[in-house]
Amino acid sequence: MIKVLVIDDDFMVAKVHAGFVNKEPGFTVVGVAHSASDAVKAATALSPDLALLDIHLPDMNGLELLQRLREVQPELDVIVISAAREMDTVRKALRGGIVHYLMKPFSWDDLRERLKHYAKTYQPLHVLRDKELEQADVNLLFGMGSQSRRPLPKGCSAETMSLVESIVRQTPEPISATETAEKLGTSRVSARRYLEYLAEENLAQVNLRYGGVGRPERRYSWNG
Template structure:
């Protein structure tokens, strides 16, 4: 479980971000801080794995906290979440070694994608042996992280183009669909449609429900999460 400290001066925003993190599998909220002084104290006390750090704090800036927090916990990772859009602010954050920079306001899905990318890349690297390979390094640095969405390795026989079509169709449908309905609308086989739909369920982009008729097996219905 990845333990997260949330640092934001706005109590309501911090509460919302706490809920976002709590909803994300593999993550838990270790604590919350609303000032720079509180952030330093909580980092030292809790030794979290990851800090969601706002730039604008009442007693300092988040960027000025970066080095001071790492002096307390050398392996600490930081994801900046801020309304600050200035290019120089983003450059300073990148030079400070952050794992990502997310501009407010953002949705739960926006944050979830960054957290999942962090978990997959950094968690996999931490579990690796003393040496790594180029694929691990590319994943760590976000290679293939296009359009704000982390690219995952597709199962054998899958087409990225077909997956994108199924994904877009399900997201825009506004209701649940069966594999047969998806196949008919996209011009693919029902078996193929179901494989792609089940992949979306496995990657938590969609959910499946069973619809029971009067006779026969229940129908699997898929809907965008």
């Protein structure tokens, strides 16, 4: 569960934002702060993973608070939610290492999109902090996940590719094209096309199993 701290000086706005967050699966609001001083105390006591930060606070500018929060919670990620539209403010926020900048007013779908992006890209890096990353992992973090892959081979669908990825990811041992085809309910030749694509994109590793007569069997494991 991703723990979220909501920071906004407007009590009603903070309540609405907290309600939005709690509606998104995998997220929970652990605290709400209406001033910079309260935010620092909450970040220290609650160790949130993510903060929704307003720029305009009564006792400190949100950009200054961003640095203060990092001092007490170095791995805290931040999404700025603010009515501030000045280029200088946005630039400073980006240089401060925020995850997203969302301008008020916004819809639930706007916030949900950013929360889902955070859960998909940034949060796994905390879990895998002691693991060496592949280029694909880094591309995803910098928003290049969709551009980092070649188009799918002719006749292949994105839906089936997603299923194949899921099968390879969730199978503890290297899996063959025949076994993958059985899970998909498709032909071995079709399954192998998807598996080979993943291997060519360095998303899957090919393992050769020797034994019997003929060429070794190609088996695939997730490269992660």
